[in-house]
Amino acid sequence: MNDMTMDRAYRPAGLARGEVLGAPVPRIDGPAKVSGTATYAYEGAEPGIAYAAIVGAPVGSGRVTAIDAAAAEALPGVLAVIHGDPRMVTGGSNSQAQAHSDTDRIFHYGQPVAIVVAVDQAVAREAATLVVVSTETGDGRFDPTAQPVQRDPDIGFLKPVEIGDVDAALAAAPVVLDRSYTTPVHFPAALEPHASTVAWADGKLLVRTSNQVIGGARRTIARALGLAAEDVRVLAPFVGGGFGGKTGVGPEVILAAIAAERVGRPVKIALPRAQTAYLVHHRSATTQRVRIGATADGRITAFAHEGVAAQNDDASFLEPIPFGSLPLYAGEARRFRTDLVRVDLPATGAVRAPGEAIGTFAVECAMDELAETLGLDPVELRRRNEPEVDPVSGKRFSTRRMLDCYDEGARAFGWAERRKRREGDWLIGHGMAAALRGNFTVKAEARVTLAGDGRAIVACDMTDIGTGTYTILAQTVAEMLGLPIAAVEVQIGDSDLPASAGSGGSFGAGSACSAAVLACEDILATLALRMNAAPEDLLLHDGVVTAGGRNVALVDLLDGAAIVATGKTGPGAETQATSQASHGAHFVEVAVHAVTGEVRVRRMLGVFDVGRVLNAKTAANQLIGGMVWGLSYALGEAAVVDLRNGHFVNPDFAEYHVAVNADVPRIDVRFIEEIDDSANPVGAKGVGELGISGAGAAVANAIHDACGVRVRDFPVTLDKLLAGLPDV
Structure with missing residues (x-):
């Protein structure tokens, strides 16, 4: 070896x-x-296959006092209604399947409380609606902005960073920008639903599932069911998208295994789209404050990026909001932190580009606002604050071609020749943003x-x-x-x-x-x-x-x-000795309708430094996908919580609006290739999540350039633009 x-x-x-x-x-x-x-997880027809459907909690907090399954059990074709098994995953967190002694507590609306097994899927789902769940309702915490903030919480992987006296540096800075931004809940809505086919044989469990990390899934399933890891085999030869939502083991997998054990048959389960919103972790809504102190010529002297993210009582992930900000710009005094509020909502977890995807909305829009305040070109402001070494750790960069990304992007986009203009009722503007995604071995x-x-x-x-x-x-x-x-x-x-x-x-x-x-x-x-x-x-x-x-x-x-x-x-000594990341720059042109506020993204260009490009076609495809998602975040995606009961108002694609073909313009992706020998033996750095970093901010900056309206509460919807549009 x-x-x-x-x-x-x-x-x-x-x-x-x-x-x-x-x-x-x-x-x-x-x-x-x-x-x-x-073949995907739900496909195939094993002899005697049964189908399962999950019964969710009907309230957002409290306790289950009784479950009446008589009507469901009487329905022809129903094989079993299972509840009260201590191995059932009560919290509904896709990121940490685990059993709890406190099996009656309701952590969020839709939390699994029972599972129905039947001879076909339609019967199972109908029977699930007949199960009556009695509850003792608690006082739900459904509004994150109304909950007490926990400073420096002991969860999450990104600890607070404090370098120098930030407050003093801000007070002494000739120019200070102080802005707040918000981002909503985002769903990791993959094309293939969360689905599994499970079967027992001689005390061993075979799981065909839609999962991103099957080695970890094997250990998690074994732990939840009290098995040895070698008694579990997980198969996932094809997975129809994940976006972070399938990095862990969802409760449906454990429930299906319990069901298969009970009825003595293989069991299939697939989450309906609306139920996915409750049983799969989502990206937390955030509030973010960015403060930047700078000299009159645009040299940053102080940088603070502070945010608040939410989590329920049953999970330990915390959205690392400033993760992409840490090494992005120079500045001696630095503060990066994410605080916590606890809520009675489904678990939050890692969605594609955790931290960078939404943290860059705040930081890259703030940099655009600072450039406007200083009268500087946004690209030039970033160039003046390009660090020579990692400004947090002091480590040398393994490779960093950010300046080349700016230069090539500006040249290819025609940034120097851009101008605001009007074409009939359409206001044309341009924006840009930096992109960064940390690289890991x-x-x-x-x-x-x-x-x-x-x-x-x-x-x-x-x-x-x-x-x-x-x-x-x-x-x-x-x-x-x-x-x-x-x-x-x-x-x-x-x-x-x-x-x-x-x-x-x-x-x-x-x-x-x-x-x-x-x-x-x-x-x-x-x-x-x-x-x-x-x-x-x-x-x-x-x-x-x-x-x-x-x-x-x-x-x-x-x-x-x-x-x-x-x-x-x-990882080894070289990993510890260097600061490693992928880098990039986005350039965007938009048109904003002066009467309706409609936004059309006309073109997007991204130039990226990802080390060795392993496949020019698949790498570009990944980056384009991230850029589309950034556009989608900027203009549409937002899960809305009913603050009275903890329901999602829009748990499916009928009202959770994602970008479609008509929304997406021509997208040009280019590479600045330099093999990174410090990253790993193949010399490649991360690609998939880089494209989303900064893309949405570039769209928002272009909208401001077009019509003069600066939106800081994302997404940028018509209602937020209309009041500020210029008179026709």
């Missing part, structure tokens, strides 16, 4: 050619998806088998949630072993395979591909011995191994026997 932590900057010799890795190779799993042969393993016929198999428990994992793993191994991509088979989505990082945090691709690289290096070392050469002197191409003037067919060198190697990577 090639077991390597990042103790030094490292570039594998086998990746020097760049003939396959990085190329815009179409997704190798694409044909299976478009032909319908890719995490533990990952991968097994590579070079078969006797010269084909290769790469295997690990990674998932592909639409990000292109199948393709980039195949490209990595093909590049290292000099094979055509068609000669590489990828096996993922099975918890019995070597443990990887899973899909989340934008660290999955770099970590899993790095483990595959290290496994391939062991294979190359074996081939080098057979060639009497050093590994770095080998050239593998078109099924031929060349070294020292000799050319040997790969299959002859293998002589019918496979070579199997496992690579293992993780």
Whole structure:
């Protein structure tokens, strides 16, 4: 096994050619998806399959006093109505499935209190409506803004940062900007619903589920059900989107397993869209205050980004609001903190780009407002405050091409030639924002088998949630072993395979591909011995191994026997010694209708520094998806809570408005590529979450440029624009 932590900057010799890795190779799993042969969690028809539906709490807080299932049990086709099992997940948090001794407490409306099992899905859902849940109603805390704020709460992974005397620096600054912003609840609404098919056999549990991190899911399921981890197998070969909402194990998985055990049959469950709002964690609503002190020429001397996020009593995640702000701009005096309010609402959790996605609304809009106050170009203000080292830790940057992103973006967008103008009733404006997403190195393993016929198999428990994992793993191994991509088979989505990082945090691709690289290096070392050469002197191409003037067919060198190697990577000294992040810049043009306030985004450009680009097509696809989501956050997405009872007013796509094709303009994505040898052996940094960082703020800044209305309570809806629009 090639077991390597990042103790030094490292570039594998086998990746020097760049003939396959990085190329815009179409997704190798694409044909299976478009032909319908890719199997998802809810598909398949096991003999004797049963179906489950969840009964939710009818109030937002209090206690369950009784459950009457008689009417449901009398419905033809109902097999069981289960409640009161101490293994049931009472809090409904997708991020932490766990049992509670306090099984009667209601943490939020819709919390699972019973599960109905029937011969088909329609019967199960009808029966669930017949279960009568009696409650003792509590005094619900449904309005986060009305709850006491807990300063420096002992939850969440991002601790407060305080450097220098921020208050004194602000008081002494010639120019001070002090603004507050709010963001609403956001849902991680993936195309594939949260679904599972579970079956027991000989005391072991097989779970086919829509999940992003199946190694963690296996441990969580085992813990919740009192099993050994090896008695649980999780399969997720295809996942139809996750966006953070599938990083943990939802209560429906545990409930389905309990149901399958009770009725002695395999059980399927899929959450209806409206129920997803209550049983899957969401992004917290936030209030944020940004204060920036600067000199008259725009040099930042003090920077404070303080926010408040919500969580219920049953979960420990706290939205890391200033996460993307920490290393973004220079300034000696610095304060970053997130405070907490406790509420009786469904759990909040990690949604795509936790912290950056919404923290950048505040910071990047504030920077735009500061530029206006100073009479500076927004790009120039950012350039003047580009730090030389990480301004929080003092560490050197592994790579940082932010200035190049600004320059290339401004050039390609035509930023210098922009001008506000009017086209009939449409007001045209432009905006920009920076993007940053922290990069992480995490533990990952991968097994590579070079078969006797010269084909290769790469295997690990990674998932592909639409990000292109199948393709980039195949490209990595093909590049290292000099094979055509068609000669590489990828096996993922099975918890019995070597443990990887899973899909989340934008660290999955770099970590899993790095483990595959290290496994391939062991294979190359074996081939080098057979060639009497050093590994770095080998050239593998078109099924031929060349070294020292000799050319040997790969299959002859293998002589019918496979070579199997496992690579293992993780963080090390280099990870600790450097500040690592992906960077970018957004440029946007919008049109605002002077009479109706309608906003149309006309074009978007993003320029990004993500280290090595593993696949130019899938990387651009991920970034475009993030930019679309930023647009959607800026103009529409907002979950509304009924403050009287803790219900979501708009728990489905009928009223939770996401961007559709008609809302999305031409989007141009470009790369500033520099391989980051400090990040991981493959030299790649996070991609997926970077695109959303700053995108919404760029839209909001462009709207202000067009019509002069500065909206600080997101999203930017018509009602917030109409009052401030200029007279026609």
